[in-house]
Amino acid sequence: MLAEEDDVKVIQTLGKKGGKQLGFFQYKRTSKGVLIDLSIGLATASGKQYLFTPGEWQQILDGVAAGNRQTFGLSKGIPAAQPSLHKQLAAWLPAPAHGHGWNVPIKAAIVAVLENEGTLSLYHGGNAGIQIVLQR
Numbered sequence: 001m002l003a004e005e006d007d008v009k010v011i012q013t014l015g016k017k018g019g020k021q022l023g024f025f026q027y028k029r030t031s032k033g034v035l036i037d038l039s040i041g042l043a044t045a046s047g048k049q050y051l052f053t054p055g056e057w058q059q060i061l062d063g064v065a066a067g068n069r070q071t072f073g074l075s076k077g078i079p080a081a082q083p084s085l086h087k088q089l090a091a092w093l094p095a096p097a098h099g100h101g102w103n104v105p106i107k108a109a110i111v112a113v114l115e116n117e118g119t120l121s122l123y124h125g126g127n128a129g130i131q132i133v134l135q136r
Helices: 054-066 085-092 104-116
Strands: 009-012 024-030 033-037 049-052 071-073 121-124 133-135
Touching: 009 104, 024 104, 033 054, 033 104, 049 054, 049 104, 054 085, 054 104, 071 085, 085 104
Parallel strands: none
Antiparallel strands: 009 024, 024 033, 033 049, 071 133, 121 133
């Protein structure tokens, strides 16, 4: 669990796991990068913390920026012509330095941070069965 400080934010992932579970997690920015902690709420991932260095976070931001107002799909069943944001994250940053690789909970947390900080905007979606789409 992250130290309780003013700069720690607790937010929710977009959508629900399996259409049922909301994902809550906490994150904060430090001089070492963006630290994401999935050990709270329903977004548990073996209590792991993920640190994305400033350079790694910039790679993600650069990937989003290259989309130039493009929409990214987040839910299953998105049209083939629309890039999946989860797949794009792994393409933009193939081997994160935190050493845990990529999994759905950390990808969902990153997307929520990007939306929370204004990098991406929720375009439409919400309920199970409705596509979740984000726009740059």
